[in-house]
Amino acid sequence: KKNNPANEVIKNAIAQKKENSESANNYKADFYSRGIFRIKDAPKKILGQKFDSFDEILDSTRSGILYLSETVSKISYKKPDKLKEVIVASKVSGNDNGFSFNSADSANFDFYENYLTFQLNVVSPIADNAFNYYKYKLEGTFFNENNTQINKIKVTPKRTSEPVMEGYLYIVEDSWAIYAVDLSVKGEQIQMPAMNTLTIKQNFSYNSQSKTWIKNTQTLDFIAGMLGVNISGRFTYVFSNYEFEQQFNKRTFTREVLTFEKGANKKEDIYWNQLRPVPLTNEE
Numbered sequence: 001k002k003n004n005p006a007n008e009v010i011k012n013a014i015a016q017k018k019e020n021s022e023s024a025n026n027y028k029a030d031f032y033s034r035g036i037f038r039i040k041d042a043p044k045k046i047l048g049q050k051f052d053s054f055d056e057i058l059d060s061t062r063s064g065i066l067y068l069s070e071t072v073s074k075i076s077y078k079k080p081d082k083l084k085e086v087i088v089a090s091k092v093s094g095n096d097n098g099f100s101f102n103s104a105d106s107a108n109f110d111f112y113e114n115y116l117t118f119q120l121n122v123v124s125p126i127a128d129n130a131f132n133y134y135k136y137k138l139e140g141t142f143f144n145e146n147n148t149q150i151n152k153i154k155v156t157p158k159r160t161s162e163p164v165m166e167g168y169l170y171i172v173e174d175s176w177a178i179y180a181v182d183l184s185v186k187g188e189q190i191q192m193p194a195m196n197t198l199t200i201k202q203n204f205s206y207n208s209q210s211k212t213w214i215k216n217t218q219t220l221d222f223i224a225g226m227l228g229v230n231i232s233g234r235f236t237y238v239f240s241n242y243e244f245e246q247q248f249n250k251r252t253f254t255r256e257v258l259t260f261e262k263g264a265n266k267k268e269d270i271y272w273n274q275l276r277p278v279p280l281t282n283e284e
Contacts, residue, residue, distance in 0.1 A: 089275075
């Protein structure tokens with residue numbers, strides 16, 4: 001059996017996990033998130049009943065935006081599960097009906113951990129036991145702007161009935177850190193039947209202060225549909241201005257995980273236009 005170069009890269013990535021994630025165990029950062037839900041070709045009737053709950057926002061093709069939100073906050077994080085988020089600015093139109101990944105806590109997908117938490121725990125492609133669940137193929141290598149070699153690896157589940165992901169993992173040569181992630185899971189794999197697919201993309205950049213690769217952007221795309229209603233959405237996240245803390249003040253983390261600064265929901269457009277790291281699309 002000939003040697004699979006992708007397996008070597010993945011073995012190295014698994015072996016270096018602790019080291020690669022440890023430097024980002026304690027940090028403060030600025031956090032921006034944006035969520036949008038769209039409905040497309042909404043049916044006029046569902047099971048014979050008139051479906052008009054969204055009529056005021058639908059256009060002539062019965063499509064429209066159900067929900068749009070933006071949040072700017074400051075986060076403090078201490079691995080594994082201490083998080084404090086102070087929302088500096090927030091803007092919401094429409095209703096997310098309780099399905100929200102707006103907060104930093106709900107955006108915390110860490111592929112260095114063995115599992116990602118959904119309804120069912122999803123096995124990370126670099127989990128300690130990942131080779132029981134996945135096959136890997138090295139699809140190519142390229143060099144980034146700093147001349148660092150990146151390995152592009154196709155990740156395929158051995159059995160699609162299990163809570164596993166499919167897509168691409170990009171691993172930095174030599175340090176074996178994650179450079180980027182582009183992985184999808186199907187709703188039925190995580191016991192969310194209304195969800196067709198959920199795709200997580202992450203990009204990391206080298207941080208000279210912590211001498212490690214740190215997540216700077218992440219998107220979460222989903223397509224959901226039941227009874228002919230097609231809803232798609234995207235959450236976009238940007239992490240910036242990281243400060244790495246050796247030790248947090250004992251009073252940093254309390255039971256209060258999420259707090260709003262006074263006037264957070266009253267910021268003017270000019271504030272948003274200056275601060276928004278990803279410009280709004282025409283549709284938004």
